[in-house]
Amino acid sequence: MSSVLILADFIGGKNTKTTAELATAAAHIGDVTAVVLAPVGQGAAYAAALVQAPISNVLVVESDSFLTHGVAAAADVLTQIIAAKNPAAVLIASHAFGKEVAGRVAVKSNSGIITDAVDVAADITATQLVFGGSTTVHSKISHGTPIITVRPNSITADLKSVSPTIETLSFDIADNAKKSTVTSSQPPVQGGRPELTEADIVVSGGRGTNGDFSAVEAFADSLGAAVGASRAATDAGWYPHSHQVGQTGKTVSPQLYVACGISGAIQHRAGMQTSKAILVINKDPEAPIFEIADFGVIGDLFAVLPKATEGVNARKS
Protein backbone atom coordinates (compact mmCIF):
# COMPACT_ATOMS: atom_id res chain seq x y z
CA MET A 1 0.00 0.00 0.00
CA SER A 2 1.31 3.45 -0.81
CA SER A 3 2.23 5.75 2.03
CA VAL A 4 0.94 9.26 2.56
CA LEU A 5 2.51 11.97 4.69
CA ILE A 6 0.58 14.41 6.81
CA LEU A 7 2.10 17.36 8.65
CA ALA A 8 0.72 16.99 12.17
CA ASP A 9 -0.94 20.27 13.14
CA PHE A 10 0.27 21.81 16.38
CA ILE A 11 -0.70 25.33 17.40
CA GLY A 12 0.96 26.78 20.46
CA GLY A 13 2.38 23.32 21.25
CA LYS A 14 -1.08 21.75 21.24
CA ASN A 15 -2.22 19.09 18.77
CA THR A 16 -5.32 20.36 16.96
CA LYS A 17 -8.36 18.43 15.81
CA THR A 18 -7.14 19.08 12.27
CA THR A 19 -4.40 16.44 12.61
CA ALA A 20 -7.02 13.67 12.87
CA GLU A 21 -8.92 15.16 9.92
CA LEU A 22 -5.76 15.16 7.79
CA ALA A 23 -5.07 11.54 8.81
CA THR A 24 -8.64 10.54 7.94
CA ALA A 25 -8.35 12.07 4.47
CA ALA A 26 -4.87 10.60 3.97
CA ALA A 27 -6.12 7.13 4.95
CA HIS A 28 -8.36 7.21 1.84
CA ILE A 29 -5.14 7.06 -0.18
CA GLY A 30 -2.81 4.82 1.79
CA ASP A 31 -0.89 4.12 4.95
CA VAL A 32 -0.52 7.32 7.01
CA THR A 33 2.76 8.68 8.35
CA ALA A 34 2.45 11.80 10.49
CA VAL A 35 5.41 14.19 10.49
CA VAL A 36 5.93 15.94 13.81
CA LEU A 37 8.15 19.02 13.83
CA ALA A 38 8.93 19.84 17.45
CA PRO A 39 11.24 22.06 19.46
CA VAL A 40 14.22 20.25 21.01
CA GLY A 41 13.14 18.05 23.91
CA GLN A 42 9.44 18.07 23.00
CA GLY A 43 9.27 15.48 20.24
CA ALA A 44 8.14 12.63 22.49
CA ALA A 45 5.40 14.73 24.09
CA TYR A 46 4.17 15.91 20.69
CA ALA A 47 4.19 12.37 19.29
CA ALA A 48 2.30 11.08 22.32
CA ALA A 49 -0.64 13.28 21.34
CA LEU A 50 -1.14 11.34 18.08
CA VAL A 51 -3.02 8.32 19.37
CA GLN A 52 -6.53 9.00 18.11
CA ALA A 53 -6.50 8.98 14.32
CA PRO A 54 -5.70 6.48 11.54
CA ILE A 55 -1.93 7.04 11.82
CA SER A 56 0.49 4.09 11.38
CA ASN A 57 3.82 5.84 11.82
CA VAL A 58 5.04 9.02 13.42
CA LEU A 59 8.24 10.68 12.18
CA VAL A 60 9.65 13.07 14.74
CA VAL A 61 12.14 15.79 13.89
CA GLU A 62 13.36 18.03 16.71
CA SER A 63 14.91 21.42 16.06
CA ASP A 64 14.67 24.84 17.64
CA SER A 65 14.76 26.25 14.11
CA PHE A 66 11.03 25.46 13.92
CA LEU A 67 10.55 28.16 16.56
CA THR A 68 13.10 30.65 15.28
CA HIS A 69 12.74 30.25 11.51
CA GLY A 70 9.08 29.23 11.21
CA VAL A 71 7.63 28.44 7.78
CA ALA A 72 10.95 28.23 5.92
CA ALA A 73 12.51 25.73 8.36
CA ALA A 74 9.41 23.53 8.37
CA ALA A 75 9.32 23.54 4.56
CA ASP A 76 13.02 22.71 4.33
CA VAL A 77 12.71 19.63 6.56
CA LEU A 78 9.43 18.44 5.08
CA THR A 79 10.97 18.57 1.61
CA GLN A 80 13.89 16.44 2.77
CA ILE A 81 11.46 13.92 4.25
CA ILE A 82 9.56 13.79 0.95
CA ALA A 83 12.82 13.10 -0.90
CA ALA A 84 13.66 10.31 1.55
CA LYS A 85 10.22 8.67 1.75
CA ASN A 86 8.76 9.33 -1.68
CA PRO A 87 5.13 9.46 -0.47
CA ALA A 88 2.09 9.24 -2.74
CA ALA A 89 0.88 12.62 -1.44
CA VAL A 90 1.41 15.14 1.36
CA LEU A 91 -1.52 16.62 3.28
CA ILE A 92 -1.17 19.81 5.32
CA ALA A 93 -3.67 21.98 7.23
CA SER A 94 -5.07 24.83 5.16
CA HIS A 95 -4.31 27.83 7.35
CA ALA A 96 -1.75 30.62 6.97
CA PHE A 97 1.20 28.55 8.25
CA GLY A 98 0.15 25.34 6.50
CA LYS A 99 -0.46 26.98 3.13
CA GLU A 100 2.87 28.82 3.24
CA VAL A 101 4.73 25.63 4.15
CA ALA A 102 2.92 23.82 1.34
CA GLY A 103 3.80 26.58 -1.12
CA ARG A 104 7.50 26.43 -0.32
CA VAL A 105 7.52 22.62 -0.36
CA ALA A 106 5.84 22.65 -3.78
CA VAL A 107 8.57 24.93 -5.14
CA LYS A 108 11.41 22.97 -3.52
CA SER A 109 10.13 19.56 -4.58
CA ASN A 110 8.98 20.69 -8.03
CA SER A 111 5.47 19.48 -7.27
CA GLY A 112 1.95 20.65 -7.92
CA ILE A 113 -0.12 22.14 -5.11
CA ILE A 114 -3.83 22.34 -4.36
CA THR A 115 -5.02 24.50 -1.45
CA ASP A 116 -8.22 24.54 0.57
CA ALA A 117 -9.44 21.06 -0.33
CA VAL A 118 -12.56 19.94 1.53
CA ASP A 119 -11.97 16.29 0.63
CA VAL A 120 -9.37 14.04 -0.96
CA ALA A 121 -10.35 10.80 -2.72
CA ALA A 122 -8.44 7.50 -2.93
CA ASP A 123 -7.06 8.42 -6.38
CA ILE A 124 -5.79 11.75 -4.93
CA THR A 125 -8.49 13.84 -6.57
CA ALA A 126 -9.09 16.89 -4.40
CA THR A 127 -12.49 18.53 -3.98
CA GLN A 128 -12.60 22.30 -3.54
CA LEU A 129 -15.49 24.70 -3.10
CA VAL A 130 -14.74 27.89 -4.96
CA PHE A 131 -16.38 31.24 -5.65
CA GLY A 132 -17.89 31.49 -2.22
CA GLY A 133 -18.99 27.87 -2.21
CA SER A 134 -21.10 28.23 -5.35
CA THR A 135 -18.98 25.85 -7.44
CA THR A 136 -17.47 22.42 -6.75
CA VAL A 137 -14.14 21.73 -8.44
CA HIS A 138 -12.33 18.41 -8.64
CA SER A 139 -8.67 18.59 -9.48
CA LYS A 140 -5.58 16.44 -9.59
CA ILE A 141 -1.90 17.14 -9.40
CA SER A 142 -0.21 16.28 -12.68
CA HIS A 143 3.43 16.75 -11.73
CA GLY A 144 5.61 15.74 -8.78
CA THR A 145 4.33 14.72 -5.35
CA PRO A 146 0.80 16.01 -4.78
CA ILE A 147 0.92 18.69 -2.06
CA ILE A 148 -2.62 19.31 -0.80
CA THR A 149 -3.82 21.58 1.99
CA VAL A 150 -7.09 20.55 3.62
CA ARG A 151 -9.49 23.03 5.16
CA PRO A 152 -10.01 22.43 8.89
CA ASN A 153 -13.44 21.12 9.92
CA SER A 154 -14.46 19.87 6.50
CA ILE A 155 -13.77 16.16 7.06
CA THR A 156 -15.31 14.10 9.86
CA ALA A 157 -12.30 12.78 11.74
CA ASP A 158 -11.92 9.06 12.41
CA LEU A 159 -10.89 9.13 16.08
CA LYS A 160 -9.95 5.48 16.44
CA SER A 161 -7.30 4.64 19.03
CA VAL A 162 -3.88 3.70 17.66
CA SER A 163 -0.35 3.17 18.87
CA PRO A 164 1.81 4.19 15.91
CA THR A 165 5.49 3.34 15.60
CA ILE A 166 7.67 6.32 16.36
CA GLU A 167 10.83 7.09 14.42
CA THR A 168 13.12 10.02 15.20
CA LEU A 169 15.10 11.60 12.40
CA SER A 170 17.43 14.55 12.21
CA PHE A 171 18.15 16.87 9.32
CA ASP A 172 20.38 19.84 8.64
CA ILE A 173 18.41 22.95 7.81
CA ALA A 174 19.70 25.00 4.87
CA ASP A 175 20.97 28.54 5.49
CA ASN A 176 18.42 29.83 2.97
CA ALA A 177 15.69 28.65 5.34
CA LYS A 178 17.11 30.80 8.15
CA LYS A 179 16.76 34.20 6.53
CA SER A 180 14.03 35.38 8.86
CA THR A 181 14.24 35.11 12.62
CA VAL A 182 11.46 35.06 15.19
CA THR A 183 12.37 37.08 18.28
CA SER A 184 9.17 36.55 20.25
CA SER A 185 6.01 34.48 19.98
CA GLN A 186 2.69 34.76 21.73
CA PRO A 187 0.43 31.77 21.23
CA PRO A 188 -3.26 32.54 20.70
CA VAL A 189 -5.21 33.16 23.89
CA GLN A 190 -7.52 30.22 24.50
CA GLY A 191 -10.58 31.07 26.49
CA GLY A 192 -12.91 28.40 27.81
CA ARG A 193 -14.70 28.11 24.46
CA PRO A 194 -13.88 25.84 21.53
CA GLU A 195 -11.48 27.08 18.87
CA LEU A 196 -13.26 28.97 16.08
CA THR A 197 -12.11 26.82 13.15
CA GLU A 198 -12.68 23.56 15.04
CA ALA A 199 -16.09 24.28 16.54
CA ASP A 200 -19.26 22.48 15.44
CA ILE A 201 -21.26 25.62 16.12
CA VAL A 202 -20.16 29.24 15.79
CA VAL A 203 -22.20 32.20 17.05
CA SER A 204 -20.99 35.54 15.67
CA GLY A 205 -21.82 39.12 16.50
CA GLY A 206 -21.47 42.22 14.34
CA ARG A 207 -22.04 45.95 14.49
CA GLY A 208 -25.61 45.22 15.60
CA THR A 209 -24.32 44.16 19.04
CA ASN A 210 -23.29 47.76 19.54
CA GLY A 211 -20.31 46.51 21.53
CA ASP A 212 -22.26 44.30 23.91
CA PHE A 213 -21.37 40.68 23.21
CA SER A 214 -22.95 39.28 26.38
CA ALA A 215 -26.10 38.00 24.65
CA VAL A 216 -24.01 36.45 21.85
CA GLU A 217 -21.68 34.78 24.37
CA ALA A 218 -24.53 33.46 26.50
CA PHE A 219 -26.21 31.91 23.46
CA ALA A 220 -22.87 30.45 22.33
CA ASP A 221 -22.34 28.91 25.76
CA SER A 222 -25.80 27.35 25.78
CA LEU A 223 -24.83 25.59 22.52
CA GLY A 224 -21.21 24.85 23.47
CA ALA A 225 -20.24 27.07 20.57
CA ALA A 226 -17.27 29.24 19.62
CA VAL A 227 -17.77 33.00 19.35
CA GLY A 228 -16.95 34.85 16.14
CA ALA A 229 -17.19 38.48 15.07
CA SER A 230 -17.48 40.59 11.94
CA ARG A 231 -14.73 42.99 11.03
CA ALA A 232 -16.92 45.90 12.10
CA ALA A 233 -16.91 44.40 15.61
CA THR A 234 -13.19 43.59 15.72
CA ASP A 235 -12.20 46.96 14.25
CA ALA A 236 -14.25 48.70 16.91
CA GLY A 237 -12.28 46.77 19.53
CA TRP A 238 -15.40 44.97 20.79
CA TYR A 239 -13.90 41.54 20.21
CA PRO A 240 -10.31 40.32 19.58
CA HIS A 241 -9.10 40.26 15.98
CA SER A 242 -8.34 36.55 16.33
CA HIS A 243 -12.11 35.96 16.37
CA GLN A 244 -12.79 37.72 13.08
CA VAL A 245 -14.62 35.58 10.54
CA GLY A 246 -14.28 36.39 6.86
CA GLN A 247 -11.94 36.88 4.01
CA THR A 248 -9.24 38.48 6.13
CA GLY A 249 -10.21 36.62 9.26
CA LYS A 250 -10.85 32.94 9.70
CA THR A 251 -12.70 30.63 7.36
CA VAL A 252 -15.14 28.50 9.32
CA SER A 253 -17.39 25.76 8.11
CA PRO A 254 -19.30 24.49 11.13
CA GLN A 255 -22.49 22.45 11.28
CA LEU A 256 -24.27 25.63 12.34
CA TYR A 257 -23.33 29.30 11.97
CA VAL A 258 -25.39 31.93 13.75
CA ALA A 259 -24.98 35.52 12.49
CA CYS A 260 -26.30 38.13 14.94
CA GLY A 261 -26.42 41.77 13.89
CA ILE A 262 -24.25 41.10 10.83
CA SER A 263 -25.29 42.50 7.44
CA GLY A 264 -23.58 39.86 5.28
CA ALA A 265 -20.93 41.80 3.34
CA ILE A 266 -19.15 39.71 0.70
CA GLN A 267 -15.95 39.69 2.78
CA HIS A 268 -17.81 38.27 5.77
CA ARG A 269 -19.59 35.65 3.68
CA ALA A 270 -16.26 34.54 2.22
CA GLY A 271 -15.40 33.12 5.63
CA MET A 272 -18.66 31.36 6.54
CA GLN A 273 -20.88 30.57 3.62
CA THR A 274 -19.89 26.92 3.37
CA SER A 275 -21.34 26.33 6.87
CA LYS A 276 -23.80 23.43 6.80
CA ALA A 277 -26.67 25.47 8.29
CA ILE A 278 -26.92 29.25 8.68
CA LEU A 279 -29.14 31.02 11.16
CA VAL A 280 -29.60 34.78 11.07
CA ILE A 281 -30.92 37.34 13.52
CA ASN A 282 -31.07 40.84 12.08
CA LYS A 283 -33.57 43.66 12.44
CA ASP A 284 -33.24 44.78 8.82
CA PRO A 285 -35.26 42.53 6.47
CA GLU A 286 -33.17 43.85 3.56
CA ALA A 287 -29.86 42.66 5.04
CA PRO A 288 -28.10 40.52 2.39
CA ILE A 289 -27.22 37.86 4.97
CA PHE A 290 -30.85 36.64 4.77
CA GLU A 291 -30.11 35.46 1.19
CA ILE A 292 -27.99 32.62 2.57
CA ALA A 293 -29.97 31.90 5.74
CA ASP A 294 -31.60 28.54 6.34
CA PHE A 295 -33.53 30.13 9.15
CA GLY A 296 -33.81 33.90 9.54
CA VAL A 297 -35.40 35.92 12.27
CA ILE A 298 -36.18 39.55 11.50
CA GLY A 299 -35.88 41.00 14.95
CA ASP A 300 -33.78 42.59 17.66
CA LEU A 301 -30.94 40.35 18.78
CA PHE A 302 -31.22 41.69 22.33
CA ALA A 303 -34.80 40.39 22.48
CA VAL A 304 -34.36 37.13 20.55
CA LEU A 305 -31.03 35.82 21.88
CA PRO A 306 -31.77 35.80 25.64
CA LYS A 307 -35.05 33.95 25.04
CA ALA A 308 -33.40 31.51 22.67
CA THR A 309 -30.66 30.91 25.26
CA GLU A 310 -33.34 30.11 27.83
CA GLY A 311 -35.07 27.84 25.33
CA VAL A 312 -31.88 25.87 24.59
CA ASN A 313 -30.95 25.62 28.26
CA ALA A 314 -34.48 24.44 29.11
CA ARG A 315 -34.15 21.58 26.63
CA LYS A 316 -30.94 20.45 28.23
CA SER A 317 -32.37 20.15 31.73
Add this chain to the structure above:
Amino acid sequence: MKIAVCIKQVPDSWAEKKMVNGLLDRVNVDAVLNDLDEYAIEEALRIAEAHGGNEESGANTVTVISMGPERASEAVRKALSMGANSAILISDPRLAGADALTTSKVLASVISKGDFDLVFCGTESTDARMSVVPAMIAERLGCAQLTFASAVTVDPTAKRVSITRVTEAGVDEIFGEFPAIVSVVEKINEPRYPSFKGIMAAKKKSIDVIDLAATGVLIENAWSVVVDAAPRPARAAGITITDDGSGADQLVAFLAQKKLI
Protein backbone atom coordinates in the same frame (compact mmCIF):
# COMPACT_ATOMS: atom_id res chain seq x y z
CA MET B 1 15.67 51.77 -1.09
CA LYS B 2 14.34 50.04 -4.15
CA ILE B 3 10.88 48.80 -3.27
CA ALA B 4 8.59 46.61 -5.39
CA VAL B 5 4.90 45.87 -4.88
CA CYS B 6 3.26 42.82 -6.48
CA ILE B 7 -0.33 43.51 -7.39
CA LYS B 8 -2.96 41.51 -9.17
CA GLN B 9 -6.08 42.45 -11.07
CA VAL B 10 -8.98 40.24 -10.01
CA PRO B 11 -12.66 39.88 -10.85
CA ASP B 12 -14.83 42.14 -8.73
CA SER B 13 -15.76 40.22 -5.56
CA TRP B 14 -19.46 40.83 -6.08
CA ALA B 15 -19.41 39.64 -9.70
CA GLU B 16 -20.86 36.26 -10.50
CA LYS B 17 -17.93 34.04 -11.41
CA LYS B 18 -18.00 31.15 -13.84
CA MET B 19 -15.64 28.45 -14.96
CA VAL B 20 -14.98 28.01 -18.67
CA ASN B 21 -12.97 24.93 -19.66
CA GLY B 22 -11.67 24.50 -16.15
CA LEU B 23 -10.50 28.11 -15.82
CA LEU B 24 -12.03 31.15 -14.24
CA ASP B 25 -13.72 33.23 -16.93
CA ARG B 26 -11.81 36.51 -16.55
CA VAL B 27 -13.06 38.06 -19.76
CA ASN B 28 -16.72 38.58 -19.00
CA VAL B 29 -16.47 40.04 -15.50
CA ASP B 30 -15.64 43.45 -14.07
CA ALA B 31 -12.02 43.54 -12.99
CA VAL B 32 -10.54 45.52 -10.13
CA LEU B 33 -7.26 45.89 -8.26
CA ASN B 34 -7.17 43.09 -5.63
CA ASP B 35 -8.23 45.12 -2.60
CA LEU B 36 -5.75 43.37 -0.30
CA ASP B 37 -2.94 44.60 -2.55
CA GLU B 38 -3.96 48.22 -1.90
CA TYR B 39 -2.63 47.77 1.63
CA ALA B 40 0.68 46.58 0.20
CA ILE B 41 0.93 49.64 -2.06
CA GLU B 42 0.03 51.92 0.84
CA GLU B 43 2.62 50.34 3.14
CA ALA B 44 5.33 50.58 0.48
CA LEU B 45 4.55 54.26 -0.04
CA ARG B 46 4.52 54.95 3.71
CA ILE B 47 7.88 53.22 4.19
CA ALA B 48 9.33 55.22 1.28
CA GLU B 49 7.89 58.48 2.65
CA ALA B 50 9.22 57.78 6.14
CA HIS B 51 12.74 57.31 4.81
CA GLY B 52 13.39 60.15 2.40
CA GLY B 53 10.44 59.93 0.02
CA ASN B 54 9.99 58.60 -3.51
CA GLU B 55 9.67 61.92 -5.34
CA GLU B 56 12.06 62.55 -8.21
CA SER B 57 14.79 63.68 -5.84
CA GLY B 58 13.80 61.14 -3.17
CA ALA B 59 15.90 58.35 -1.73
CA ASN B 60 13.53 55.55 -2.78
CA THR B 61 11.60 54.17 -5.69
CA VAL B 62 8.40 52.17 -5.62
CA THR B 63 7.85 49.87 -8.63
CA VAL B 64 4.62 48.00 -9.23
CA ILE B 65 4.90 44.50 -10.70
CA SER B 66 1.90 42.67 -12.06
CA MET B 67 1.34 39.59 -14.16
CA GLY B 68 -1.91 39.50 -16.07
CA PRO B 69 -3.70 40.33 -19.31
CA GLU B 70 -3.19 43.76 -20.89
CA ARG B 71 -6.31 45.10 -19.25
CA ALA B 72 -4.52 44.63 -15.91
CA SER B 73 -2.89 47.95 -16.82
CA GLU B 74 -6.03 49.54 -15.29
CA ALA B 75 -5.13 48.11 -11.89
CA VAL B 76 -1.50 49.07 -12.40
CA ARG B 77 -2.56 52.61 -13.29
CA LYS B 78 -4.44 52.86 -10.01
CA ALA B 79 -1.27 51.96 -8.10
CA LEU B 80 0.64 54.59 -10.07
CA SER B 81 -1.97 57.19 -9.24
CA MET B 82 -1.65 56.34 -5.54
CA GLY B 83 2.01 57.31 -5.89
CA ALA B 84 4.13 54.43 -7.20
CA ASN B 85 6.92 55.58 -9.53
CA SER B 86 6.98 52.97 -12.27
CA ALA B 87 5.42 49.69 -13.32
CA ILE B 88 6.19 46.41 -15.02
CA LEU B 89 3.31 44.37 -16.46
CA ILE B 90 4.12 40.84 -17.60
CA SER B 91 1.52 39.98 -20.19
CA ASP B 92 1.58 36.97 -22.46
CA PRO B 93 -1.15 34.69 -23.83
CA ARG B 94 0.91 31.71 -22.66
CA LEU B 95 0.41 32.89 -19.08
CA ALA B 96 -3.38 32.75 -19.23
CA GLY B 97 -4.54 30.43 -16.48
CA ALA B 98 -1.10 30.32 -14.85
CA ASP B 99 -1.10 28.75 -11.39
CA ALA B 100 0.79 29.90 -8.30
CA LEU B 101 3.94 27.95 -9.19
CA THR B 102 4.20 29.62 -12.57
CA THR B 103 3.12 33.03 -11.26
CA SER B 104 5.73 32.95 -8.50
CA LYS B 105 8.40 31.87 -11.00
CA VAL B 106 7.64 34.75 -13.34
CA LEU B 107 7.42 37.30 -10.53
CA ALA B 108 10.63 36.02 -8.89
CA SER B 109 12.48 36.30 -12.18
CA VAL B 110 11.37 39.91 -12.72
CA ILE B 111 12.10 40.78 -9.09
CA SER B 112 15.62 39.32 -9.24
CA LYS B 113 16.45 41.45 -12.29
CA GLY B 114 15.30 44.60 -10.48
CA ASP B 115 17.67 44.30 -7.50
CA PHE B 116 14.98 45.28 -4.98
CA ASP B 117 15.55 45.69 -1.23
CA LEU B 118 11.95 45.07 -0.27
CA VAL B 119 9.02 43.43 -2.05
CA PHE B 120 5.52 44.00 -0.73
CA CYS B 121 2.56 41.71 -1.47
CA GLY B 122 -1.01 41.33 -0.27
CA THR B 123 -1.76 38.24 1.82
CA GLU B 124 -4.20 36.81 -0.67
CA SER B 125 -5.67 37.39 -4.08
CA THR B 126 -9.44 37.46 -3.73
CA ASP B 127 -9.94 35.18 -6.75
CA ALA B 128 -7.45 32.36 -6.20
CA ARG B 129 -7.38 32.76 -2.41
CA MET B 130 -4.26 30.65 -2.08
CA SER B 131 -2.03 32.87 0.06
CA VAL B 132 1.05 31.12 -1.26
CA VAL B 133 2.63 33.40 -3.87
CA PRO B 134 4.67 35.55 -1.41
CA ALA B 135 6.10 32.45 0.34
CA MET B 136 6.88 30.88 -3.04
CA ILE B 137 8.69 34.02 -4.22
CA ALA B 138 10.77 34.01 -1.01
CA GLU B 139 11.63 30.35 -1.55
CA ARG B 140 12.60 30.90 -5.19
CA LEU B 141 14.79 33.91 -4.41
CA GLY B 142 16.24 32.41 -1.22
CA CYS B 143 15.49 35.62 0.66
CA ALA B 144 13.75 36.47 3.93
CA GLN B 145 10.03 35.73 4.14
CA LEU B 146 8.19 38.17 6.42
CA THR B 147 4.54 37.48 5.77
CA PHE B 148 1.14 38.28 7.36
CA ALA B 149 2.49 41.55 8.74
CA SER B 150 0.24 43.82 10.78
CA ALA B 151 3.15 46.24 11.36
CA VAL B 152 6.40 46.82 9.48
CA THR B 153 9.48 48.79 10.51
CA VAL B 154 12.49 49.28 8.27
CA ASP B 155 16.05 50.32 9.06
CA PRO B 156 17.58 51.23 5.66
CA THR B 157 21.06 51.74 7.11
CA ALA B 158 21.21 48.33 8.76
CA LYS B 159 19.28 46.90 5.78
CA ARG B 160 16.93 45.23 8.17
CA VAL B 161 13.14 44.87 8.28
CA SER B 162 11.01 43.79 11.24
CA ILE B 163 7.37 42.80 11.29
CA THR B 164 4.60 41.68 13.60
CA ARG B 165 3.09 38.51 12.11
CA VAL B 166 -0.54 37.73 12.99
CA THR B 167 -1.99 34.33 12.14
CA GLU B 168 -4.05 31.58 13.77
CA ALA B 169 -0.83 30.52 15.51
CA GLY B 170 -0.68 33.77 17.46
CA VAL B 171 1.47 36.87 17.22
CA ASP B 172 5.19 36.72 16.33
CA GLU B 173 7.86 39.38 16.08
CA ILE B 174 10.17 38.57 13.16
CA PHE B 175 13.09 40.28 11.45
CA GLY B 176 15.18 39.68 8.36
CA GLU B 177 17.81 41.37 6.20
CA PHE B 178 17.29 42.92 2.77
CA PRO B 179 16.22 41.66 0.32
CA ALA B 180 12.97 40.58 1.93
CA ILE B 181 9.45 39.63 0.81
CA VAL B 182 6.79 41.16 3.03
CA SER B 183 3.08 40.45 2.82
CA VAL B 184 0.69 42.68 4.75
CA VAL B 185 -2.70 42.04 6.32
CA GLU B 186 -5.55 44.50 5.93
CA LYS B 187 -5.28 45.72 9.52
CA ILE B 188 -1.97 47.41 8.80
CA ASN B 189 -3.13 50.74 7.37
CA GLU B 190 -5.88 52.62 5.57
CA PRO B 191 -5.02 52.87 1.85
CA ARG B 192 -5.14 56.39 0.41
CA TYR B 193 -7.44 57.39 -2.42
CA PRO B 194 -5.60 58.58 -5.50
CA SER B 195 -5.56 62.41 -5.48
CA PHE B 196 -6.39 64.42 -8.59
CA LYS B 197 -2.72 65.36 -8.80
CA GLY B 198 -1.79 61.69 -8.45
CA ILE B 199 -4.17 60.66 -11.22
CA MET B 200 -2.78 63.32 -13.57
CA ALA B 201 0.80 62.38 -12.72
CA ALA B 202 0.06 58.67 -13.29
CA LYS B 203 -1.03 59.42 -16.86
CA LYS B 204 2.54 60.47 -17.64
CA LYS B 205 4.14 57.44 -16.02
CA SER B 206 4.92 54.61 -18.40
CA ILE B 207 4.02 50.98 -17.86
CA ASP B 208 6.73 48.64 -19.09
CA VAL B 209 4.77 45.80 -20.70
CA ILE B 210 6.93 42.71 -21.23
CA ASP B 211 6.24 39.21 -22.51
CA LEU B 212 7.24 35.80 -21.17
CA ALA B 213 10.40 35.64 -23.28
CA ALA B 214 11.67 38.82 -21.63
CA THR B 215 11.41 37.19 -18.20
CA GLY B 216 13.53 34.22 -19.26
CA VAL B 217 11.06 31.83 -17.66
CA LEU B 218 10.26 28.57 -19.43
CA ILE B 219 6.88 27.04 -18.79
CA GLU B 220 7.61 23.35 -18.55
CA ASN B 221 4.37 21.70 -17.59
CA ALA B 222 1.00 22.07 -15.98
CA TRP B 223 1.14 21.32 -12.26
CA SER B 224 -2.46 20.48 -11.74
CA VAL B 225 -5.50 19.78 -13.85
CA VAL B 226 -9.13 20.47 -13.19
CA VAL B 227 -11.05 17.23 -13.67
CA ASP B 228 -14.45 18.88 -13.56
CA ALA B 229 -16.20 21.92 -12.18
CA ALA B 230 -19.90 22.18 -11.54
CA PRO B 231 -22.16 24.72 -9.93
CA ARG B 232 -23.40 23.42 -6.59
CA PRO B 233 -27.10 23.08 -6.14
CA ALA B 234 -28.33 26.41 -4.85
CA ARG B 235 -29.02 26.46 -1.14
CA ALA B 236 -32.60 25.42 -0.55
CA ALA B 237 -34.52 28.61 0.10
CA GLY B 238 -34.57 29.24 3.80
CA ILE B 239 -37.37 30.22 6.12
CA THR B 240 -37.56 33.83 7.29
CA ILE B 241 -39.87 34.90 10.06
CA THR B 242 -40.54 38.25 11.69
CA ASP B 243 -40.16 38.21 15.46
CA ASP B 244 -43.54 38.83 17.07
CA GLY B 245 -42.37 37.60 20.43
CA SER B 246 -42.25 33.96 19.38
CA GLY B 247 -39.13 34.29 17.17
CA ALA B 248 -36.85 32.72 19.76
CA ASP B 249 -39.15 29.73 20.27
CA GLN B 250 -39.40 29.12 16.54
CA LEU B 251 -35.61 29.40 16.28
CA VAL B 252 -35.12 26.81 19.02
CA ALA B 253 -37.70 24.55 17.36
CA PHE B 254 -35.74 24.83 14.10
CA LEU B 255 -32.52 23.83 15.87
CA ALA B 256 -34.26 20.86 17.48
CA GLN B 257 -35.82 19.75 14.21
CA LYS B 258 -32.40 19.88 12.51
CA LYS B 259 -30.98 17.88 15.46
CA LEU B 260 -28.52 20.69 16.18
CA ILE B 261 -29.51 20.67 19.85
